[in-house]
Amino acid sequence: xxxxxxxxxxxxxxxxxxxxxxxxxxxxxxxxxxxxxxxxxxxxxxxxxxxxxxxxxxxxxxxxxxxxxxxxxxxxxxxxxxxxxxxxxxxxxxxxxxxxxxxxxxxxxxxxxxxxxxxxxxxxxxxxxxxxxxxxxxxxxxxxxxxxxxxxxxxxxxxxxxxxxxxxxxxxxxxxxxxxxxxxxxxxxxxxxxxxxxxxxxxxxxxxxxxxxxxxxxxxxxxxxxxxxxxxxxxxxxxxxxxxxxxxxxxxxxxxxxxxxxxxxxxxxxxxx
Amino acid sequence: xxxxxxxxxxxxxxxxxxxxxxxxxxxxxxxxxxxxxxxxxxxxxxxxxxxxxxxxxxxxxxxxxxxxxxxxxxxxxxxxxxxxxxxxxxxxxxxxxxxxxxxxxxxxxxxxxxxxxxxxxxxxxxxxxxxxxxxxxxxxxxxxxxxxxxxxxxxxxxxxxxxxxxxxxxxxxxxxxxxxxxxxxxxxxxxxxxxxxxxxxxxxxxxxxxxxxxxxxxxxxxxxxxxxxxxxxxxxxxxxxxxxxxxxxxxxxxxxxxxxxxxxxxxxxxxxxxxxxxxxxxxxxxxxxxxxxxxxxxxxxxxxxxxxxxxxxxxxxxxxxxxxxxxxxxxxxxxxxxxxxxxxxxxxxxxxxxxxxxxxxxxxxx
Ligand SMILES: Nc1ncnc2c1ncn2[C@@H]1O[C@H](COP(=O)(O)OP(=O)(O)OP(=O)(O)O)[C@@H](O)[C@H]1O
Ligand SMILES: [Mg+2]
Numbered sequence: 001x002x003x004x005x006x007x008x009x010x011x012x013x014x015x016x017x018x019x020x021x022x023x024x025x026x027x028x029x030x031x032x033x034x035x036x037x038x039x040x041x042x043x044x045x046x047x048x049x050x051x052x053x054x055x056x057x058x059x060x061x062x063x064x065x066x067x068x069x070x071x072x073x074x075x076x077x078x079x080x081x082x083x084x085x086x087x088x089x090x091x092x093x094x095x096x097x098x099x100x101x102x103x104x105x106x107x108x109x110x111x112x113x114x115x116x117x118x119x120x121x122x123x124x125x126x127x128x129x130x131x132x133x134x135x136x137x138x139x140x141x142x143x144x145x146x147x148x149x150x151x152x153x154x155x156x157x158x159x160x161x162x163x164x165x166x167x168x169x170x171x172x173x174x175x176x177x178x179x180x181x182x183x184x185x186x187x188x189x190x191x192x193x194x195x196x197x198x199x200x201x202x203x204x205x206x207x208x209x210x211x212x213x214x215x216x217x218x219x220x221x222x223x224x225x226x227x228x229x230x231x232x233x234x235x236x237x238x239x240x241x242x243x244x245x246x247x248x249x250x251x252x253x254x255x256x257x258x259x260x261x262x263x264x265x266x267x268x269x270x271x272x273x
Numbered sequence: 274x275x276x277x278x279x280x281x282x283x284x285x286x287x288x289x290x291x292x293x294x295x296x297x298x299x300x301x302x303x304x305x306x307x308x309x310x311x312x313x314x315x316x317x318x319x320x321x322x323x324x325x326x327x328x329x330x331x332x333x334x335x336x337x338x339x340x341x342x343x344x345x346x347x348x349x350x351x352x353x354x355x356x357x358x359x360x361x362x363x364x365x366x367x368x369x370x371x372x373x374x375x376x377x378x379x380x381x382x383x384x385x386x387x388x389x390x391x392x393x394x395x396x397x398x399x400x401x402x403x404x405x406x407x408x409x410x411x412x413x414x415x416x417x418x419x420x421x422x423x424x425x426x427x428x429x430x431x432x433x434x435x436x437x438x439x440x441x442x443x444x445x446x447x448x449x450x451x452x453x454x455x456x457x458x459x460x461x462x463x464x465x466x467x468x469x470x471x472x473x474x475x476x477x478x479x480x481x482x483x484x485x486x487x488x489x490x491x492x493x494x495x496x497x498x499x500x501x502x503x504x505x506x507x508x509x510x511x512x513x514x515x516x517x518x519x520x521x522x523x524x525x526x527x528x529x530x531x532x533x534x535x536x537x538x539x540x541x542x543x544x545x546x547x548x549x550x551x552x553x554x555x556x557x558x559x560x561x562x563x564x565x566x567x568x569x570x571x572x573x574x575x576x577x578x579x580x581x582x583x584x585x586x587x588x589x590x591x592x593x594x595x596x597x598x599x600x601x602x603x604x605x606x607x608x609x610x611x612x613x614x615x616x617x618x619x620x621x622x623x624x625x626x627x628x629x630x631x632x633x634x635x636x637x638x639x
Contacts, residue, residue, distance in 0.1 A: 162367035165334050166428075170381035171355035184371040 032242040039237050053238035054246075060239070062215060063246060066223040070202060071250070073138045073219055078198045080143035082190060088144075089152025090178045094164065104153070111146040119210065126211050137211040138219065142201050148193040155189040156182055191261040199251055220247045282310045283345050283358075283435035283468040285331060290340035292326050300326040302492040304340070308485075313462050313469045315483030317476060319515070323492040324472040328438050331470060333357050345435055355384075360429035361438040364445060366421045368413040368428070374400075375409040378428045392431075399427040402464070419450045426458075430465060439471040443478065455481060476516050480504070488512045510634040513558050513627055519591060522564065522601040524557045525631065533557055533574070533626075537596045540574030543623050550628055550637045558627035561591060564603035569620035576601060577618045580611050592617070 023044075031039045032053050034046030057063060091097075092104050122141055131137040159182060167177050183190065205221035212218055218226075224243040255262070285308040292301040301323040308314045316324045329335040331342060333354035342349050349357050360381075368377050375396055382392045400406045403423040413421055422442060429437055442458075443451045459482055462469055473479055479486050480500045488495040488503065488511070495515075496508045507513035513521045526535020531547050533540040533555075540557060542550065559574070569575060578596035585591075592603045592611055603619045611617060628637040 160365065160367065162363040162365050163369070165329075165332075165354075166361070166363060166367040166369075168334065169332060169354045169359065169361050170428075171384035176384075181369065 028241050029245060032238060032245050034238070036236060036238050039241070053236075053242040056236070057239050057242045057246075061223055061227050061243070063220070063223065063243065065216065066218050066220045067246070069135075069138075069217055070219040070221075070247075073135065073142075074198050074202045077139045077142040077201050078194055080139070081145050081148050081197045082194060084143055085145055085148035085193065086152045086178065086183070086186075086190070088149045089156055090174075090182065092149070093153045093156035094177075095174070107146045107149055111150070115206075119207075123210055132211050133214045133217065135217060138208055138217070141207070142197075142204075145193075145197055148197060151189055151193055152186070155186050159185060188261050188264050191258050195255060195258055195262055198254065202247075202251060284308060284310055284343070285436055285468065285470065286341075286343040287327070287331070288341045288343070290327070290330060290342060291338050292323070292330060292335065293338045300492055301330070304489075304492075304494055306487055306494070306497060308468060308470060311466050311468055313471065313482060313484045314487060315479040315485070316470065316472045316487045316489060317474065317479040317483075317515075318489035318495075320474060322489045324474070324489055325440055327489075328361075328440055328470060328472050331436070332359055332361050332438050358435040359438055360432045360434040360436075361440065362422075362425045362429050362442045364441040366413070366425040366445075368421060368424055370413055373410050373412055374405060374416070374424050374427075377413065377424055378431050381428065381432050395431040395433075396427075399431045402430070402461070403427050418446055419454065422446060422454060426461070430461075435468065437465075437467055437469045439469065441473055442471075444473070444475070458482060476518065480516070486516075488515060490515075506636070506639070507558075507627065508636055510556060510558065510629045513629070513636075517560055519561050519602045521558045521560050521627070523629075524559075524596075524599075524601070526555065526557055528553050528555060533628075536599065537578060538574065538576045540621070540623050540626055541572065546623070546626075546628065546638055549639065552630065552637065554631055555637060556629040556631050556634075558629060559621050559625060561602040562604045563621045563625040564601070564619050565621065566603070566605055566617070566619050568622060569618065572623075573620040574623055574626060575618055575620045576603075577616065580613050580615055580617050582613060583611055592619075594619070 027044050030044035030046065033049040033051070035048065035050075036053075038046045088107075092100060092107075126132055126137045126141075129136075131140070163181065164177060167181050172180060203221055204219075205225045208219045208222040209225065212222065215223075220243075224240070224247055227243060228240045285306075287304055287306045290301060290304045291299070293299050304323075304327060306314070316327060318324050326335060330337050331344075333349065333352060337350050344357055344359070369380065372380065378396045378399060379392045382395065396409070397406075400409055403426060405420070405423055405427060408416060408420060408424075413424065416424065422445075425442070439458075443454050446454060455478060462482075471478075471482060480503075483500055485497065486500055486503050487497050490511050496503060496512045498506070503512060503516050507516065510523065514523070524535050524538045526533050526538065528534075528542065528550060531542045533542060535557065538557065564576065576594065576596060578594040578601065581593040581595045581600060583590060583592050590605045592605060594601045594603060594617060605611075629635065630637055
């Protein structure tokens with residue numbers, strides 16, 4: 001009896017926790033559909049639902065252009081991270097060269113530096129390179145990630161040495177070993193890095209605000225932020241919520257597709273680390 | 274067998290090869306071996322003696338610190354593994370987990386740009402030889418240990434390499450499967466007529482598979498010989514103790530007037546032995562199978578002691594005899610009734626005794 005009762009308590013707690021996470025999200029989605037006057041209530045339910053907020057948003061800001069920009073920037077930088085960081089991780093895990101551990105230590109160290117600290121020097125660099133108001137400024141600083149390098153390195157170190165020996169005898173080069181042997185064996189790592197990095201750069205609003213002023217290359221978070229704080233939204237909550245909803249939609253879609261691998265890799269990389 | 278038999282000559286020669294790992298670990302010291310075409314050479318020795326390192330240097334997976342390795346007359350010190358025309362079978366099989374059995378076997382050929390038809394023919398033939406036809410589309414995960422081992426062998430033979438390298442390929446299999454695979458490997462060698470270098474720490478594998486055995490210890494070669502010579506004429510005490518199961522018995526003693534005496538053991542020397550042995554103190558070695566209750570007599574060696582315990586295998590029995598606190602082992606045919614703690618004396622033919630120098634541990638006879 002007590003076992004059953006304990007289980008009941010456990011489920012109640014879990015459900016309560018799930019609601020805490022889900023409620024703001026549901027509230028936001030509901031808010032985009034409700035009449036403006038009813039948004040600021042506790043209940044997500046409204047008297048009627050419409051797409052008015054979305055229509056208004058589309059008429060007021062170039063949301064599709066910024067959606068395109070966001071996709072472009074996020075995809076290119078994620079692809080770069082997958083290639084470059086897996087190559088770095090491979091070198092750190094599997095190649096023998098002088099200064100390997102020193103390089104790894106430096107990379108680890110950059111993980112503890114908050115982004116705000118490097119913001120100004122990075123901005124100055126962008127100005128000197130003449131990259132302000134270009135896609136390059138949005139993409140290039142995000143083509144490397146210490147987190148990704150670390151994850152790849154840990155994953156690659158767990159691959160048995162004999163497999164690499166066999167591949168060398170079969171005729172694979174270092175690059176071949178990375179892309180034809182390690183990549184297929186590291187799908188969970190690739191997917192984790194892909195999702196985490198994609199989400200990170202997709203949600204990034206601060207850096208674009210600093211290096212981009214031209215509306216044509218603004219990303220969505222930047223656009224939405226500007227839209228919310230400047231007068232354009234005219235303090236219409238529904239509008240702002242609609243913009244936010246559009247912004248998170250791609251992330252949710254990607255996550256739903258890949259969540260199986262994502263969870264798997266979080267579990268395994270934890271064990272192997 | 275039309276697609277997989279090689280026609281090239283493949284001699285492998287190691288000349289004064291040494292390997293020093295970072296941290297000054299001398300894994301292999303001054304090793305010279307000549308391996309003839311179609312020869313089955315077994316490198317044997319205890320764990321950590323440098324067998325794998327030697328093999329990996331032949332494969333090109335490990336750089337040679339000094340010395341020279343030749344394959345088929347060419348010095349290959351600076352040739353990468355893929356261009357050495359060798360194939361290797363690993364202890365843990367090292368199959369690519371994301372590929373099917375067929376893809377695993379075909380991979381090396383695909384990378385060498387063989388045409389599809391040729392690849393398929395070779396894979397089919399290897400699958401037939403190794404009885405893998407039904408399993409070609411499975412992933413390694415779905416195979417048993419023995420099947421994985423077969424695939425690993427298949428991956429090597431489709432390449433038709435000049436030289437096959439095996440690194441303890443059977444040590445992950447259970448005893449029964451190991452015996453079976455051992456027989457199959459011997460058969461395969463005869464079918465393929467190829468040069469094989471085989472590493473093991475198992476002396477049974479070494480004795481049964483090798484046409485030539487290389488015994489190694491602490492990075493150095495101890496003896497290179499046919500299995501029989503290794504057994505009958507060990508060059509030093511290490512080889513004598515390593516080959517043979519149970520281990521050879523050793524007794525310290527002195528020789529006086531053609532008679533060895535030491536620790537309750539006496540042995541009259543044969544004329545041959547008398548002529549060759551000049552020193553007086555030495556180590557006598559006698560294998561358990563030559564220590565027999567039946568072999569007692571005045572012309573024979575003899576040992577007196579107390580029975581400590583008896584191991585019976587049914588077809589043979591090993592008697593552990595305590596002689597002044599050293600244990601010696603004697604073999605006897607089964608059915609022999611010996612009581613524990615009773616005193617016993619066993620004999621041996623002097624011609625079966627080995628004599629080693631107490632300091633250098635080298636044999637005193639030849
Ligand atoms: N990469 C390495 N770096 C440093 N030392 C090594 C390395 N590889 C092997 N060694 C050392 O070299 C010696 C020989 O190793 P090796 O693997 O050749 O032994 P082995 O005879 O194959 O033993 P086993 O039967 O256990 O496989 C060992 O002492 C080992 O510790
Ligand atoms: Mg080894």
